[in-house]
Amino acid sequence: MTTSTLNLSQELLVGEILKRTSHRFANRVAFKCDDQSITFGELDERATQIAAWLQSKNVQENSKVAFILRNSIAFSELTFGIALSGGVGVPVNFRLSPAEVAYILDNSDSEIVFIDVAYVPLLTEIKDQVSRLETVVVVHDDGTEHPFTSYEEVFKEELSYLPCEQLQDHDPAFIMYTSGTTGKPKGAVLSHRNFYINAMNISHEGKSFIGESIILVPPQFHIAGLLLTIKGVLTAGMNVLMEDFNPLAILQAIEKEKINTIFLVPAMWNFLFQVPNIKDYDLSSIVTCATGAAISPVELKKAILNYFPNAMLLDHFGQSETTATTTCLVGEDALRKPSSVGLPLFGVETRIVDEDMNDVPMGEVGEILYRGPTVMLEYYNNPQATAEAFEGGWFHSGDLVKKDEDGYIYVVDRKNDMINSGGENIYPAEIEEILYQIPEILECAVIGLPDSKWGERVVAVVVLKENETLEEDAIINYCAEQVASFKKPKEVIFIEQLPRNSTGKVLKYKLRDSLLQNH
Numbered sequence: 276m277t278t279s280t281l282n283l284s285q286e287l288l289v290g291e292i293l294k295r296t297s298h299r300f301a302n303r304v305a306f307k308c309d310d311q312s313i314t315f316g317e318l319d320e321r322a323t324q325i326a327a328w329l330q331s332k333n334v335q336e337n338s339k340v341a342f343i344l345r346n347s348i349a350f351s352e353l354t355f356g357i358a359l360s361g362g363v364g365v366p367v368n369f370r371l372s373p374a375e376v377a378y379i380l381d382n383s384d385s386e387i388v389f390i391d392v393a394y395v396p397l398l399t400e401i402k403d404q405v406s407r408l409e410t411v412v413v414v415h416d417d418g419t420e421h422p423f424t425s426y427e428e429v430f431k432e433e434l435s436y437l438p439c440e441q442l443q444d445h446d447p448a449f450i451m452y453t454s455g456t457t458g459k460p461k462g463a464v465l466s467h468r469n470f471y472i473n474a475m476n477i478s479h480e481g482k483s484f485i486g487e488s489i490i491l492v493p494p495q496f497h498i499a500g501l502l503l504t505i506k507g508v509l510t511a512g513m514n515v516l517m518e519d520f521n522p523l524a525i526l527q528a529i530e531k532e533k534i535n536t537i538f539l540v541p542a543m544w545n546f547l548f549q550v551p552n553i554k555d556y557d558l559s560s561i562v563t564c565a566t567g568a569a570i571s572p573v574e575l576k577k578a579i580l581n582y583f584p585n586a587m588l589l590d591h592f593g594q595s596e597t598t599a600t601t602t603c604l605v606g607e608d609a610l611r612k613p614s615s616v617g618l619p620l621f622g623v624e625t626r627i628v629d630e631d632m633n634d635v636p637m638g639e640v641g642e643i644l645y646r647g648p649t650v651m652l653e654y655y656n657n658p659q660a661t662a663e664a665f666e667g668g669w670f671h672s673g674d675l676v677k678k679d680e681d682g683y684i685y686v687v688d689r690k691n692d693m694i695n696s697g698g699e700n701i702y703p704a705e706i707e708e709i710l711y712q713i714p715e716i717l718e719c720a721v722i723g724l725p726d727s728k729w730g731e732r733v734v735a736v737v738v739l740k741e742n743e744t745l746e747e748d749a750i751i752n753y754c755a756e757q758v759a760s761f762k763k764p765k766e767v768i769f770i771e772q773l774p775r776n777s778t779g780k781v782l783k784y785k786l787r788d789s790l791l792q793n794h
Contacts, residue, residue: 280438287444287471290326290359292509293319300511303486306348307532308516313348315511318355325356327434332387332410334362336439337447339407341365341385343376343394343496346516349414349426350495353389354504358467361439364449365462366496369394370759375460377401379452380408383462383655389414395421444468450655451498451595453700462655463596473598473649474506476620480603481563481589487512487535488560490528492520492543493698498595499568503538512536522547526556538565540698541575542729548578559585567591567600568698569730570686573613580609592616592686594672596664598649601625601672602684615683616676622647627678632667635677640687643676644669692783694723696731699761703783706764709757710735713750715743720773720781721764724790735764736786738773 283291293315296305301316313321334340340362344350357364365383367376369391376397380388387410390398398411399421411423448470450462477483489507491514493500507514515532517525520543528534539547544566547553564579564586571590579588588609593601602625604617619625627641628634635641650670653661664671675687694701703721710719717740723731735754739745747767754763774785 280440282440283438283442286442286467288358288442288467289448289470289505290322290355292471292474292505293322293355293359296508296511300486303511304513305508306351306514306516308346308348308518311348313351315508318352318508321352321430322355322359323436324430324434325352326359326361327436328429328432329357329360329362329387330437331432331434334360334387336361336441338362338387339365339383339385339450340387340389341367341380341383342389343367343369343398344389344391344414345369346491346495346500346518347391347415348516349389351504351514351516354495354501355508358448359436359439361442363447363464366449366451366501368452368494368496368759370761372758373397373401374757375759377404379460379462380405382460383450383452386410387412389426391415392417392419392421395419395423398423442467444471445652447652449501451501453595461657461660464652464655465595465598466652469598469649469651470502470505472622473502473600473620474509476622476649477502477591477600477603478506478510480600480605480620481536481565482587483510483512483536483563485511488515488532489513489536490515490517490525490532490534492517492525492537492539493568497568497698498599499538499540499591499698502599520546522550526550526553526558529561530557533560535560536563536565537561538567540568540730541566541571542569542697544571544575544579545728548582553582558583561586563587563589565589565591567593569695570616573610576609576613590616592684594674596651596670597623597645597672598651601645601649604683608683612679612681612683615679615685617684618682619684620649623649625684626669627676627684632669637678637680640675640677643672643674643684645672646670692722694721694731694733696723696726696733696761697729701733701762705758706733706735706754706762709754710737710750713745713753715739715745716750717741718773720783720786722783722787722790724766724787726765732765733762734790735767736773736790737767737769738771739769 297315297319305315305318340357389412414426416425444467447464448467452460561583590604591600593599602617624646626644706721717738720736726732774782
């Protein structure tokens with residue numbers, strides 16, 4: 276062992292997770308997707324080749340490499356290949372509009388991007404808008420004509436990989452973009468250590484074991500999906516990837532592959548339980564059911580435990596800036612304290628404070644703050660937002676919570692009015708900015724209302740200018756042209772006046788309460 280690899284082995288690095296698991300379990304299946312599979316040894320070889328190829332393209336420590344892919348073995352290869360190269364991965368939501376994708380690629384200073392062949396037209400449209408982008412690699416190439424490099428060409432070159440000996444675990448590993456209240460996404464810079472520690476944390480909370488089988492349904496580009504990808508290699512388990520959310524296919528895979536662990540956002544659980552013959556499937560192999568990304572109703576938790584009687588239930592709470600989970604409700608507590616989001620994970624320090632950063636008494640509402648090894652490094656290229664987020668030496672989450680006498684935390688509201696629909700975070704300010712582009716609209720407010728399928732649905736409340744008329748469909752269609760489909764309003768409500776306080780601020784809680792009573 277050289278001095279460089281010895282130093283790397285002492286760091287908590289994402290790439291080293293794969294190296295260690297491959298060393299022990301080279302012949303075990305690591306990932307399955309449709310009719311394809313790859314062992315840990317093969318994954319190690321391909322990820323190392325990717326790292327060598329990236330280095331040959333002058334990817335160095337802190338170079339940004341983006342990838343726009345559906346759940347796939349290639350996504351998993353790139354996750355570890357980029358980490359091994361010393362570069363910083365930028366997973367991008369393929370559901371975003373071309374303008375949104377262009378902004379993220381440009382803002383992140385991405386130099387190379389790997390894209391699924393389905394997104395070649397999108398990349399062709401925006402390539403000139405991304406200032407530092409030099410190389411585009413097409414994954415799952417099907418022979419479609421394009422001017423870019425094919426993914427399989429990466430594996431045909433004879434290259435030598437050089438371990439990035441200066442890499443340390445507090446260095447950036449990935450930038451996760453999360454929508455901001457101003458409408459522009461912010462890039463949460465997460466370190467190797469952030470992912471390593473939280474992968475161990477959720478393994479501990481979920482009582483994971485070496486070799487467990489996991490079905491990975493959430494998009495891998497999301498913080499939950501990316502963390503589960505890394506955690507699945509840490510525990511040397513077989514990870515069955517679902518390219519799309521398909522309830523019937525999930526049930527079939529659980530029965531066929533004897534899956535042990537499943538994570539779904541509440542909306543996905545709701546759809547799963549709509550399969551008419553769900554009771555006909557053998558789900559007895561499941562020992563851990565997990566949920567998160569949105570508040571889970573008590574009745575949903577009961578349904579999960581009813582359909583998966585051998586399972587322990589985990590309810591995760593957190594955000595991208597904290598590498599996903601910060602608190603977790605585990606096991607019997609899921610029904611003993613069903614409206615809670617549980618207790619903090621190992622190493623996660625919390626405070627609940629008022630607007631002056633004074634700790635509030637037990638049972639009173641305040642903003643939850645975090646500190647610890649799973650909290651992000653910064654917002655990329657945004658020192659002002661970083662300074663605001665870490666005011667007073669703690670990360671300000673924007674979530675309003677309270678704590679009971681046992682230390683369990685309860686979410687009361689979102690300080691920033693964020694809407695969570697089907698596990699996707701949607702910020703009203705972004706949609707409101709678009710609505711104000713419509714000439715007939717005088718003023719508007721976007722809120723989230725409860726939805727039995729999606730958790731929350733986006734509702735636009737609109738005041739029209741005098742003597743103007745506008746149809747609901749026209750507003751929804753206009754928004755659909757500007758942003759990803761999941762962000763557009765599902766409903767438009769026309770009123771004569773928005774409720775405001777003495778300073779003119781729209782009182783969204785009053786608006787929400789009024790609509791809940793009369794809608």
